[in-house]
Amino acid sequence: MPQLFPDYHSPWETEDQSALRKHAAEFLRKEATPNQERWAAQHEVDRDFWNRAGAAGLLCLDIPEQYGGGGGNFGHEAIVQQEIALAHDTAFGYAVHSTIVAHYIAAYATEEQKRRWLPKTTTGESVLAIAMTEPGTGSDLQSVRTTAVREGNEYVINGSKTFISNASHCDLLVIVAKTDTSAGARGISLFVAETAQLAGFERGRVLHKIGQHGQDTRELSFTDMRVPAENLLGGIEGQGFFQLMNQLHRERLIIGVGGVAMAEAAVLEAIQYAKQRQAFGRPILDFQNTKFVLAECKTEVLAGKTLMDYCIQRQIEGTLDAATASMAKLWGTEKQVEIIDRCLQVFGGYGYMMEYPIAQMYAAARVQKIYGGTSEIMKELISRSL
Numbered sequence: 001m002p003q004l005f006p007d008y009h010s011p012w013e014t015e016d017q018s019a020l021r022k023h024a025a026e027f028l029r030k031e032a033t034p035n036q037e038r039w040a041a042q043h044e045v046d047r048d049f050w051n052r053a054g055a056a057g058l059l060c061l062d063i064p065e066q067y068g069g070g071g072g073n074f075g076h077e078a079i080v081q082q083e084i085a086l087a088h089d090t091a092f093g094y095a096v097h098s099t100i101v102a103h104y105i106a107a108y109a110t111e112e113q114k115r116r117w118l119p120k121t122t123t124g125e126s127v128l129a130i131a132m133t134e135p136g137t138g139s140d141l142q143s144v145r146t147t148a149v150r151e152g153n154e155y156v157i158n159g160s161k162t163f164i165s166n167a168s169h170c171d172l173l174v175i176v177a178k179t180d181t182s183a184g185a186r187g188i189s190l191f192v193a194e195t196a197q198l199a200g201f202e203r204g205r206v207l208h209k210i211g212q213h214g215q216d217t218r219e220l221s222f223t224d225m226r227v228p229a230e231n232l233l234g235g236i237e238g239q240g241f242f243q244l245m246n247q248l249h250r251e252r253l254i255i256g257v258g259g260v261a262m263a264e265a266a267v268l269e270a271i272q273y274a275k276q277r278q279a280f281g282r283p284i285l286d287f288q289n290t291k292f293v294l295a296e297c298k299t300e301v302l303a304g305k306t307l308m309d310y311c312i313q314r315q316i317e318g319t320l321d322a323a324t325a326s327m328a329k330l331w332g333t334e335k336q337v338e339i340i341d342r343c344l345q346v347f348g349g350y351g352y353m354m355e356y357p358i359a360q361m362y363a364a365a366r367v368q369k370i371y372g373g374t375s376e377i378m379k380e381l382i383s384r385s386l
Helices: 015-031 033-042 047-055 074-086 094-108 111-123 240-276 288-317 322-346 348-352 357-369 375-383
Strands: 128-131 147-151 154-165 172-178 188-194 201-206 217-228
Touching (some): 047 111, 094 128, 172 240, 188 217, 240 288, 240 322, 288 322, 322 375
Antiparallel strands (some): 154 217, 172 188, 201 217
């Protein structure tokens, strides 16, 4: 398979991780790349694709082995996310499941909760999602209106959520809810709902997005939905906001990593197309403008890879801070959108056709500057370090 930087090697990448990269690339190009059009039409990946990914050893790679995970580090997760982008997949909700939500359980669940939930997430038997965003609440998580009221050995949850990735398939759903509506951030708790045949749990309409059409994004609602008190994540009320804040580094970094990887995939596609497409009797890559545009894009991708490598190394070491994680997301997603747009221009009218991967990348990229914290929020967080 063609590579933009065949001699490039991330400084944190071990021999084991290099083998994982090859394995993930082969699996995704066989199992995901050919299915993009069909998954987009059905607004979800095949449910058994999760099981196949689990059987291939690609899920929850930095969850401890004692809970069924791979026992690796964030680098393993980053490699899979990069290869997803390079395989032109815009449907698989991998990062939400494996890199983000699994770590809420790994970091904060009680020992009994970990042993109950994590092994099935590593095999793909249980798909994970997180319900944060509400119709009137995005980045301001302190303003969530979903409530959880203790009644005996259960919590009664009422509220609604929107823009929820993996919402069609999720078997385990982490819910952000208020256990004390008068306590601000200290009144937020996280609950894990086991969704199978759960009374009061409703999967709403599938949302028709600009891009990522194969990703199962829906609205969810909870009407007097009862979950066992033992499903309070960590077992102590009022810890939810702090649990959310402490995990956002991972989320923002993996979004940035995926952004730069998709930009790399776009440049590869554009170079290949420019070598083949003829205009005025010669390949369009022979024209100075085309060469210069792609030269600039390739340079910026290399800069992005080195930024992500720096942040991945710090995450592995446990020293990544909020401002630097925000830089990774801000730069990675802004450049992702910019680079893919410039590469699409190389394709002319064909770049506007959804049958072309470049068009799918273009449509999928725009939301990267929004979810996980908008670019504006990232700038605010970075500015606090000035």
